[in-house]
Amino acid sequence: MIGTDTAKGERRFNDGAADQVYRLRPGAYFLSSFVDSPDMTVRYVGRPQLDLTKDTTVVLDACKAKRLRVETDRRSETRTTTLAFDRSWDDTWRHAGTVSGSRLVAGYYADVQGHADDGEFEFGSYWRAYAPLVEKLSVVGGGDLHPVAAGLGSVNLDGTGEAAVVDAGKGTPKELEAAGLSYSYDGGGTWTEAATSQQGGAWTATVNHAGAAGEPVTLKAELTDANGNSVTQLVADAYAVR
Structure with a gap:
C-alpha cells in the first residue's frame, strides 16, 4: 500500500490471511500484491489508483486473475x-x-483493476522460452512417451539415439528382484562391485573409497525385475573423492 500523496507506504506479508486492515488518512493510494498459491501458481493483483474518502473495502481476488501465456510458432517450453x-x-x-x-511454476496470472489518474502504471510479463530439451521420446513399435528433462540449465541434446526400455510395473519393492552398483576410477575401464543389501524393500550400496582421494568416480547401476528384465544406467564422473 503506497500513498501517492505522501510517497510513503507499508509492505505486509499476510501469511494466508483473507483480510488486511489499514488505517489511512483520506487521499490517493496504490495497492499492489504478488500471491504465491499452494497450487504452484504465481499471481499479481493491483489497483493503480485508489482514492479514499471514507471507510472502504477493496477486494483483490487472486482467484479471478486471468492466466498469462505465450504462443510460439514451434513447440517450446518456458524456462523462466x-x-x-x-x-x-x-x-x-x-x-x-x-x-x-522457473518452469516448475504451473501458471502465471494477473488482475489489474483500473488505471492511474496521477502518473503512470505499467505491468508486464517477460518469458524465456526455448526448444524442448527432449523433442520426442517413444517406444519402438509403440506409443509416444512424455519425458521431463532433469536439468533446468542443460543444453539441448544433439541428434538421436536408442536405449533399452524396461516396464517398471507399479514400482513396488517386490517387483525389483536384484540391484547392483559398480564404481570405477578410470572412466569405466575397470569396475569394482559395491556391497549391496536389501531391507524393507529398499536397496543400499556401500562404496569403499579408501585410498582414492582426488579420484573421479563413475557409477554403474544394474536393476533386474521379477520377470528377468534388466536395465543398466551409467553416470560418468558422478563425483570426486575428497
Missing part, C-alpha cells in the same frame, strides 16, 4: 518467467517490483 510492475507519479516518485519463477 518474470512478472513486473512499475508505478510512477509527480515526475519524481517510483515504486516497482518483480517476481520470477
